[in-house]
Structures are given as C-alpha cells and as structure tokens.
Amino acid sequence: MALNLDRRLFLSLAAAGAGTAALTACDGPATGGTSGTPEAAALDFSGIKPAASIDFWSNHPGKSQEVEKATIAKFEAKYPDIKVNLVTAGANYEEIAQKFQTAQAAKSGLPALVVLSDVWWFRYYLNESIIPLDSLVKQLDIKLDDFRTSLVEDYQYDGKQWALPYGRSTPLFYYNKDHFAAAGLPDRAPATWQEFAEWAPKLKAASGAQFAFMHPALAGYAGWTLQNNLWGEGGSWSKDWDITCDSDASVAALQAAQDSVYKDAWAGVSSKESADDFAAGLASATLSSTGSLIGILKAATFNVGVGFLPGGTKETTGVCPTGGAGLGIPSGVSPEEQLAAAMFLQFVTEPENTAAFSAATGYMPTRVSADMTSVLAKTPQIKIAMDQLEVTRVQDNARAFLPGADQEMAKAAAKILTQEADVKATMTELKATLEGIYAKDVKPKLKA
Template identity: 30%
Template structure:
C-alpha cells in the first residue's frame, strides 16, 4: 500500500469521524418528536397509511430477502406502510445517519452494526425499548446472549436481527488432496503446520495458499487477540500493545511473510470460490453465498483456538430512533414485532445469518436445513464460545478504522506488529479520552 493511499484513508476517516461527532452532538437535549421524518416515496395504494422508514445496510441478495419480509408486513395489515431505504453497507448508512441529525430529519428504524449502535447510544439518539414490551411480545422472544449485547444498565436499546460469528471455511478437495484431516485446525499452531504441509500443492493447475486474509475488516483479528490471550481493551483501558495482542498479529505476519502460505486478498470470497486459497475466515452470514458460488464441497468449522477460544459476535441489529413522534415510534414498534415474530425465520433461512429468536430456533425449516447442510448447525453451535467485541472497539469510533490500517501495514508490507500496535494505541488515546466521560456516565 502506498503512502498516498494510507494518507487518503486517514484523511477520510478523520473527516467522517469529525462530521459524525458534530452531527451527533446536536441531537442530545432535543425533545422527542423534534425531528422530521426523512423524505421518500409512498405508493399510491398505501397513501393513507402511517409511514415508517427503515434504513438498511443490506445489499444484493440480503436486501431482496429483507424486502420480501417487509412486503409481507405491508400485506398483513392496513394501517402502516414500511418503506425500506437502502445504503451500500454499514459505513455509508452510518455516515448518512450521522449527517441526518444535523438536518433534524431522521428515519424511524435503522439496521445499526454491532459497533456503530454504541456511538448512537452515547449520543442519546436511541429509544429505550423496555416500555414497549408486553405480555404478547417480550424479551423472551430473543436469544438471551444476543439480547444482552443490546442492553445497557438493564435497558434494551438494540434488538438482535442479522447476527453472526466468523467461521473457519475450508476446501475439502484441497484438504483431501494434500493429506490434511477433514476438519478445521484446533489451534493456530496447527493451522500454520498445515500450511507448511500444503506448500507446493496445486489445485486445478494452480498453486494454492493456505489462507487468504482480508484487509477490509478487523473483526476477525479481534477474535484472534482473545485466542492468544490478548484484547483490544480491558474495559476502556487499551491492551493493543500488550504482549499477547502483539503475538496474535505476529502470527499473521509470519504466516504471510515468513511461510508465504497466506496473503492479503482483495476479495476472500472470490478467491476461496476459485480455489486460490484453501481456507478463509468469514461471517456465518456469508455461508449461503459461498455454498452457491463454490464448485467444490465446503467444510465449516469452529475458529482455531490458541490459549483460549476467540469468537467475536458481529452483524447488526434494529434500533428505533428516539427523536421521532410518539405515533411514529408506536408504528415502528409494530414493524419490529412483525420482523421478530414472523419475519425472523424467513430471514435466517434465506440469508444464513444466525437464528436470533425463539421462533427461528424452533423453526422446522431451519432444523431441516441444518440437518441437510451441517455447516449451518456448526455456526449455531459455535455461538456458545462467542462474546461481543471489546469495549474500546464498540465505543471509540476511530478504533476500527485505525486497526484496519494497522492490519494492512502488517499484511501487505510486513511491518512489525509491536511497532504498529504501539503507534495505533497512541493515535487512539485522544479519542479514548474524548469518549471516556460520557461512557462513564451512561455505561460503566
């Protein structure tokens, strides 16, 4: 990666964070109902209904599935019309949502990522939801582990929806041809040993690497830090430059640059489907698309351990915007109830995201699918090992962007992990100090 591209990335990251901070500062202290609804198009046949606007970060197939679920809601009753407005991924949605507060014009329901929702909570922009639950629809509708991740001091602000963990995917044909076991490696040490055994192996006429790494997301590395006994932070105290966290990144550096059996991929899904790499770590939410794209049998396994399991939860959930009228929020809650009680099984079945509700877990269709394709069941079973990302990653907005730059420096250029992580920790210190007072007041 060139100095120019790194500088541009830093410039864009800083500008986005600054704009978001300014926009969100303005929403604190405003009264509920102060903000107008964002504009949009309402079909003539729904013109007399109350309108609810859902902002979604899903694209392609997942966007189509969500639209099908919402079409079911619009057809199931005659009082509310839910309109989906799409954005190409979480960063684009996050940037637009932050800017919308400056205009005092917000959507009603938003699919916020497992990281971004925390920042809107600190800005007091999310509606507390406990008061909306009743005897017909309450906390028992959700998987308790996922519900707890959206709960702060006993109050629910973020509801599970498209939740996931990373899985270890492997090409069974490559493993068999190289004499490797038909399973995932138990430890990162074993993964590296298998990589050395794979050296020189060709698949369909081309040389194969053991693992393709992505430089677009630090989510997978968050799990690796735990596997090696490290972390991003302990509470809000940074641990990026701890010996254990450095060891996790040093493993990746050595695997890529010393062994030359791993590499930084531009598209891990495409490389895996093409047989360029024998393994990748990717979201459970990618399972359906990988199964469709691959022309070989895919194996799915738990993530490797080292000193401990290292499985982060991820994905997104549903948040109701606080600064809307009471009538809008009540109508929004009807959409939420439909999504959770009736739409969740269809969503999980057709996307590959983990079942997050009681109805999904009990769904005969999902159980049948898991029996036919055990990889889906592996994803559900691994959930018992999972935990939400560290506090610093969730509440300090700059953490993810800075960590992506750090990983790229190591993966692409072989930079020394100890130096890179020490520099990253220093750069994040002002952001931590900025967030800490509000974090202590609202969370800790």
C-alpha cells in the same frame, strides 16, 4: 445513579465473548449523562395511531434484500394500512452509519427503523439518537424472553432495551474440502493456528490455489476477526479500558499473522471480500461471517467445509467473537412513525421470519423458538454457527466502544499485513491513538 454496563450488551457491538449464549453478566463501566432522549422514561405510545408509511434503512446484510422484500410484503398483507419503504442506505454498516449521522445533523430525512451495527449503536445511545424500546415492547407484547439471551442483552443499557437483534453473526472458518482431501488433511477446521501453519505447505503443494489461507479484507472488519488471533495467544486490543494492543502477547499474535504473509508465504490478504476470494478458489481457507455462508455455498464449485475458529498456544476455546447488527428506532421521528416501526420490528423478529432470514443468509436465528428443522436439513452448516455461539466471548471494549477505533485497528493491520511494518512499533502507535480516543470521547462520559 451509577449505570452498570453489562458487557454482554457490548457483544452486539461486538465480536467476541465469553460464552455468548452461556455468558454470565458482569459489571462494566458506568456512564453519566442522559439515557437516550431526556424524556426516555416517559415515552408513552398509548392512544397513538401508527403512521401510514415508514422508511426502513438497511444495507441488506448477508445479501438479504430479497428476503427483506418478502418479509415486508408479508407485513403489509397483515397490516394493509402501513407501508414499509425499504431503502438501501449503504453498501455496508459504515455507509449506513454515515448516512444516518448526516440525516441526524440535518434533522430531516430520518428513517423510522435503521440497521445498527455492533460498533455503532452505543454511540447513538450516547448521542440520544435512538429511543428505548421498553414501552413499545410492553405495549406490543414483544416476547423478549424468547430471544437468545446473549443477543438481546447486547442492546440493554441502564436497564433499558435500545435495539433488537437482527443480522447477528460470528466468524466461521471456511475451508475447501477438496483441497484438504488432496493434501491428505483431516476433514475439519484446525484446532489452532499453529496446526494450520503445519498444514499450509501441504495445501499449497496439493491444491494449486494461490494461498492456503486468505486473511479478511482489512478495510472491512480487521479489528473484529483479529480478536481471534489475539485471544488465542493471550492478547487483546484491551482489558476493560486498559489498552493492551502493544502487550507482548498481542504483538506475538500479530507477528504470527504477518509471518503467514511474508516469512512463511502461505497466506494472502483480501483486497475486497475474502468470502468471494475463497469461493473463487483463490485460497483453501478463510475466515468470514456466518452471513456469508449462503453466498459462499451458492458461488463455490467445490465442497465447502465450515468449523469453529482456531485457537492459539494460550487459548483454544472462547476465541470467537460475535458481531453483526440490530434494529433501532430513531428519536427524531414522530411517535406515529416510531409505533409503526416497532410493529414492523416485532414482525421481522418473529420466529418464522428470523428462521427465513437465517435460511436466506446464514445469520443466526435470533429467537429460541424459531423452527430451524427445514433450514438445517437444507443447510446443515448453519448448525456449526449456532453451536459456536455457545463458546463465544464478549469483544474488547477498545473495538466496541471507542468511536472510530475499528477503523484505526484496520489501518494498523494494513501496515502490518500489507506493508510489513514493524509490529511492535505499529501497536505502540495504535495504543496512543486509542488512548487518545478514550480520553477525549469516552472518559468524560464515564462516572467514577
């Protein structure tokens, strides 16, 4: 039976989407092979006793270690027979993914619950490394209909639920309100990048900052945030499985980004974390995850403004990707561990706990019924992120589903933004690389 792929589900892989919260489902490619473990349809946890101890692997997205510890303490108070060991399995999504892959290869040392980033969970599905959650959802009566629709559907494939949303985010436009006021600019994010390019010289002259704008670190998630630039100019990394990073529109968008650094000289490129550079006052504005919000507000000594991502000459809405991570349960651990992990997963994603996680980090509350009143009273900027969720767009297949593509995009972006490489030639080379990944690692798994 052909497996229709809802592209919304790929949003979790993802960054961008056509109205995430109001997204309509559309059919995508069908994949062959098994659905998770060969016995996926037969998973049955009736009569299983939850394990007494489980490991939870996290990279603590949004500097969430303390709120994770607090949630675990609450869980253990409610379920004293289950101990949850919080393991720092990496400093970022890539490190935790590499550690997880190593444990899978060794067939030992696997966690019972693991953070899965937007560009990693689908390959775990293909590799049969995670289990479908459906029988656990039913047995534990997890209220899927109370999750934000687009976020929970991001992890649905072949009619099954493969993870649940955890630290979900969009990029935000962060700006220094004091700098904007000194430059005589409106107290808002620019409507387009072209408008910001007009503002940039005023910002540099009035603020004393080194840069008007700081591009996010390329070693991080350049392929994620650059989708905003591409979409605004009518470009993309891909259209379905057609690689389009070398199209005229895509090249024009990336040429504008390069010009901001070299020709017009109002932008810099962060070497590590643009949120930290912005909070330190090195730049008047940047793009960073909603998961950076609380950290920026705590670190900055100036008034911080946030807004929707700017559009371009072709598109001014639907130019924001979503991203972040979910939580999944490995197939290589015992049913007892899987059940205990599902109980903790249910607890973590309950409305009260997702509101607390949002308050501590700035990530999206994943449950509709989460009471955000006190959170928004303290941190009203989170409402901007929640509102922007309504105008996001499903990210391009090339970033979400091609294994290793995000790293290749980052390498190409580094050439363009830090080495002033020819944009067209770099994108032509990237296209060949991405098409090679598709032909080798994805196409053989797709049904006609």
